[in-house]
Amino acid sequence: TLAILAGAATVDFDGAFEYSYIISVVTGELPQFQVQRIYPNPTSGEVTLSYISNNDYPVEYRFFNETGQLLKSSMIDNYFGSNEVELTLPLHKGIITVVLQNQDLVVTRKIISDF
Numbered sequence: 001t002l003a004i005l006a007g008a009a010t011v012d013f014d015g016a017f018e019y020s021y022i023i024s025v026v027t028g029e030l031p032q033f034q035v036q037r038i039y040p041n042p043t044s045g046e047v048t049l050s051y052i053s054n055n056d057y058p059v060e061y062r063f064f065n066e067t068g069q070l071l072k073s074s075m076i077d078n079y080f081g082s083n084e085v086e087l088t089l090p091l092h093k094g095i096i097t098v099v100l101q102n103q104d105l106v107v108t109r110k111i112i113s114d115f
Helices: none
Strands: 003-004 009-011 017-019 023-027 033-038 046-053 059-064 070-077 082-087 092-102 107-115
Touching: 033 092, 033 107, 046 059, 046 092
Parallel strands: none
Antiparallel strands: 003 023, 009 017, 033 046, 046 082, 059 070, 059 092, 092 107
């Protein structure tokens, strides 16, 4: 597998500069399910989940509070390749554990909610 990250800086005649977005290129096999980012973190109501999948099976997500109580659970559509989806958090202030499951693979992340 080969991974390439590329970005560029553009400089104007007056010396002002601007950076381009970083573009990533991955060759080889895609990971079964890999979370790239959950942002913003901390958040106040909604987060964007960015991930890569090598299948099109639905993804289940669950939100838990600090004591392990289930706050919300649902399924989202999943597509082969890069995916980005917005999720609305349940009303809860504090640390929320996000559990994502795609087939047999489970990924856990934590986010801070000030909602």
